[in-house]
Amino acid sequence: MAPRGLIPAAPARAGLDAGELAALVREVDALPARGWCGGAVVAAGRGPYLAVEHAAGWAVRWTAAGARAADPEPVRTDTPFDLASLTKLVTAVLTVRQVERGGLGLDAPVARYLPEFGAAGKDRVTVRDLLTHTSGLAPELPFHDGHGWDLLWRQPLTRTGTCYSDLGFLALGRLLERVTGARLDALVRAEVTGPLSMAHTGFGPVPHAAATEDQRRPRAKADRGPLRGVVHDENAHALGGVTGHAGLFGTARDLAVLCRALLSGGGPVLRPDSVALLLDAPGLGFAVDQPWFMGELAGRGAAGHTGFTGTSLVLDRATGTFLVLLATTVHPVRPARPDSRPRAAAATRLARAVRGPLPE
Structure with a gap:
């Protein structure tokens, strides 16, 4: 079943260039092999059209730091991820x-x-x-x-x-x-995932989610061992896993549905003037025009956010485009120096894919 408010479509129907989107998919495919993440799912589109939904890598590649899984579990487009600060x-x-x-x-x-x-x-x-x-x-x-x-x-x-x-x-x-x-x-x-039919988004535990980190001190703030399906954020975990800053799990297509709702005026969740409060600079909860993860989508009022586990979301009212990239950059351990260049590169591919006005 297609996500509520989204129509799977060829790039041309969405006014997007197929070559740029094919390059986007190839670059996402390369991310697990490069070691940037364990696995990733990308969803991208324009207006009501979902033009890309693609999975790469593994939901579980390591059973612990330095211990490769004997039978790695591939990530799928419907695999839930720890959304981290996208909860905000x-x-x-x-x-x-x-x-x-x-x-x-x-x-x-x-x-x-x-x-x-x-x-x-x-x-x-x-x-x-x-x-x-x-x-x-x-x-x-x-x-x-x-x-x-x-x-x-x-x-x-x-x-x-x-x-x-x-x-x-x-x-x-x-x-x-x-x-x-x-x-x-x-x-x-009651207020967001239900009205938008985001059936795969909610607070954990979610046993079949993509694995995150083998969480141990001193690289982490707590000694919890290998994590899968329980919130990665140490403070959210300590406070019961249901918090306003972290704790949600979800799929790329569910977040694409949220993007579509906001791009189309907020219904059935918000009024258009309320959407403007969220997305107009400086943004309420949403960051606005941040090239470090929005790439060339930044500059005309694009809004979005990132999450520590490797997640990101960008929506651009100027072009009607949206990009969701869910990844596990902390699998099996968090990087010494976070790298958002792949997020920005994916957003730039989508920006360059736009061809003319949004089709009716």
Whole structure:
């Protein structure tokens, strides 16, 4: 069955060049052999058309660091991946949905809805500040060392300007639960994945997901051993696996459906003006025009995000294009120096594939 809102189609029907998309597929095919990732799935298209859906490499290539699997398991187009920080995009959608309904004010203090957050001088931090990473919160805290939520409530502001922070989206997840009275996983199902028929997206555990890391200190923040189907992020794991900054698993086609919904005005999840709040610069949750992972799609208002496990998503309202690249760059261990060049190269291939206006 085709994903809701998407029509599998030849590149020409989508106004895309077949040669550029063939090159995109070849380059993704080469990534596991190069050692950039264990496995990858790419989905790309334009408007309602899904022109590329391709898998390369292995869902499980190593049983542990340095121990190659005797029978590696190939990745498939419907293999779920740990989405890592792409979770933040769904949290942002849920937050703007509550703003749309009048349950939240973007410029209202977070402490109005979540009083414990206001401790340690955080009483003036707004919902918008959390969404734009301008709250002054540090990037992260060591929940993985046995701490609970009180560690965040006691945390003072330590930064100025823009500072990417997992803590802001951790707080947003709790804020959404407080305002709605529902758990975050239930909210995601009711408000996003259910209405969009994203049947393969949700919080773990997901036993058949692509494996991530043999997680051990000192390269990681915790000693958990080989991970498959449980959240990779150490802090999300320590807080129960259902958080606003990480924890979702999903497939490339499900995320392509989300891209299509946003590109077509948000229905049935958001109104067009709410989509504009998310995607217009500087973006709410979404990063805007970032060439380091968007390649040549950046420059006209492209929006998206990346995830630590190797995931990325880009959508471009100017051309109607979308690109989802899910990969396991941490399999079997995280790289010493992350490399986003393959993400940018894939986005550039899609940008160069655009031929004329979007077909009707």
